Structures are given as structure tokens and as C-alpha cells.
Amino acid sequence: MTLAAVLVFGIAAAEQAVAGTPVYVGDAKAALVPMHTIDHSLWHTLLAKYVDSDGRVDYKGWHASGPDQALLDDYLNHLSTASIAADVNTTQAHRLAFWINAYNALTIKGILREYPTTSIRNHTPKLWGYHIWHDLKLHVGQQSFSLDEIEHQVLRKMGEPRIHFAIVCASIGCPRLLNEAYLPDRVDEQLTANAKDFFSRSQNFRHDVSGKRFYLSAILKWFGEDFGDGHSEVLRRIAGWLPDSTAERAALGNAVSISYLDYNWQLNAQSAQ
Known part of the structure; x- marks a missing residue:
């Protein structure tokens, strides 16, 4: 074996060794429905209960409530039923609202799994082990999507920069987490409102x-x-x-x-x- 081959083999082995074990949420075998039929009201109810007007989350209360953690799981299972196939009735607004809500709900799920914690960065190791942005995966349309994939491979490719004022990485430096679900018929208004809120804060x-x-x-x-x-x-x-x-x-x-x-x-x- 040549030196180059040894190096390539070693790098590949190292990458495999440091990868974390994936954690899947949602329903991998869900029967699929068009994305525009997905109902975000359950997510809306949970946000209204646990998120204040500044986007701060009552993780302690949510973590202590088995029923409300189960409701979050129910919502994630519901998201799994969305077909990602093109559909004439599924508009850009439907896709934006769906994937923003999916990103934020998956993030909350990831933090509740680790709670108590002081930062999402406690769960993004540089060398090895479970990495919340890479290894926490949501089943949607019988595929699985990590937080990184939702952000970079789905949302950013929609060409809507206001997503960066809507998706939240559970940190104070993030935009506020709206205490309401993003909805297709309001998503443009919601994105603009959160963009303006973002720049109104001295931390941003x-x-x-x-x-x-x-x-x-x-x-x-x-x-x-x-x-x-x-x-x-x-x-x-x-x-x-x-x-x-x-x-x-x-x-x-x-x-x-x-x-x-x-x-x-x-x-x-x-x-x-």
C-alpha cells in the first residue's frame, strides 16, 4: 500500500471513529401527505406555553412535563408525514413555514434531551462523539434530516435570507424564538417582523x-x-x-x-x- 493510500485510509477511519451515533426522532415509516396539509397548531400551543415574548424558553418547566414532552414528540411525528415531493399546492410559503418550524422544534427536542445544560455548544464536540447539529435527525418524507442539513441543504437553498432571523440554535445570540408557529399565510409577515426585532436589539x-x-x-x-x-x-x-x-x-x-x-x-x- 502506498503512503498516499495509507493516509487516505487513515483519514477515512478517523472520520468514522469520531462520528457520533445518530439519534432519530419522528416516524420513519409514516404514511405521507402533501406538505401543505401539515397542521402546526400543536407546535403553536407548546410555544405559547413555554416561550416568552423575548424568545426565552422555560426549558425547566418543559423538561419537567412528561405530557408536554410527549406532545412535542407527537408534533415531530406529524412532521414526519410530510411529503417532500413537489406538489402544485405546496408553495414556497408552505415550505418555509414547515422547515423553519421543523428546525426550531428539532432544536428544542435536542436541548430537552440534554437538559440541564448551559449551552448548545456543550453538545457540538470538535473531535468525537454525539454532535447535536449533525447527529440529531428528524424523519421527514421517509428521509432523515439533521439540523445542519435542514439549515444548509434545505432552507438556505430557498434564497430567503430572513430565515437567519427565524431559525434558532437555543442561544442568547440567536434571533428570538417566536412564541407562535410560523404559518404559510403569515410567514412573510412573521419573517419581516422577526428581522426588525433582530436589529432592534443591541446584542445584534x-x-x-x-x-x-x-x-x-x-x-x-x-x-x-x-x-x-x-x-x-x-x-x-x-x-x-x-x-x-x-x-x-x-x-x-x-x-x-x-x-x-x-x-x-x-x-x-x-x-x-
Whole structure:
């Protein structure tokens, strides 16, 4: 065996060794229905009960409630019944609402499995073992999707950058988790409202007027390409979501430099916890 072959074999073996054991949720053998028929009311009820207006979650209370954990499982099983095949009645709005809700519900499920915990990053190891973003998988349409796959292979490919103000990684630095389900007939309105809320918070946006500088959430650094090709396009794209006319004019005029804020990975739990 050549040295190159040995190295390739060693790398492949190492990758296999460090991979975590997948954890599957949902129903792998569910009978399928068109995605536009999926009912998100159960998820809406759970969010209204356990999430406040700032997007903080009562993980302690949810974790302590066996019945409500079972209801979350029921909702995830319901999501499994959605067909991912093209359907003339399943619109972009249906797909956006479905996959945003699926991402957020799967994240909550993952945190409740690990609770008590202080951060989702406690469950994203760099070297080996179970990785919540890669190894927690939801059955949908008789396939399985990890959080990473939902975000990068499904939602980002829809060409809607406002998803980054809707999907939540259970951290304070994330956008707020809405205490209502995303719904197809309201998803555009909900996405815009959450985008505006996102930039209204100092942890995500600050404007140094005299210094002609925006301080933006690291989300805009990590996913800047989804908002436009280059500095000026990104600024124009976010201008309408900024909290005041001074900031909006600066963005539209490409009149500011950009720095990025530190990201807070602490759990987005309600303070009583």
C-alpha cells in the first residue's frame, strides 16, 4: 500500500471513529401527505406555553412535563408525514413555514434531551462523539434530516435570507424564538417582523454614527453571502429592517464600515432557571 493510500485510509477511519451515533426522532415509516396539509397548531400551543415574548424558553418547566414532552414528540411525528415531493399546492410559503418550524422544534427536542445544560455548544464536540447539529435527525418524507442539513441543504437553498432571523440554535445570540408557529399565510409577515426585532436589539446591531460604523451580529458574517454579493449589497438588503431612519440611510448609501459583535452561546433560557 502506498503512503498516499495509507493516509487516505487513515483519514477515512478517523472520520468514522469520531462520528457520533445518530439519534432519530419522528416516524420513519409514516404514511405521507402533501406538505401543505401539515397542521402546526400543536407546535403553536407548546410555544405559547413555554416561550416568552423575548424568545426565552422555560426549558425547566418543559423538561419537567412528561405530557408536554410527549406532545412535542407527537408534533415531530406529524412532521414526519410530510411529503417532500413537489406538489402544485405546496408553495414556497408552505415550505418555509414547515422547515423553519421543523428546525426550531428539532432544536428544542435536542436541548430537552440534554437538559440541564448551559449551552448548545456543550453538545457540538470538535473531535468525537454525539454532535447535536449533525447527529440529531428528524424523519421527514421517509428521509432523515439533521439540523445542519435542514439549515444548509434545505432552507438556505430557498434564497430567503430572513430565515437567519427565524431559525434558532437555543442561544442568547440567536434571533428570538417566536412564541407562535410560523404559518404559510403569515410567514412573510412573521419573517419581516422577526428581522426588525433582530436589529432592534443591541446584542445584534449597534450604529456608531460619529464613527460611521455598524456593529452587526456574527450571523451576518457567517451567512453574509445569503444577503448579497459584497459589503454594499448586504447593507442595502438589511436597510429596511434597521431600527431608525439614520441607520437606514447609512446602509442605503453604503456609508459605514462593518464590525462584528461577539456571539453569546449561552442557553436562551428564561431567567428563573
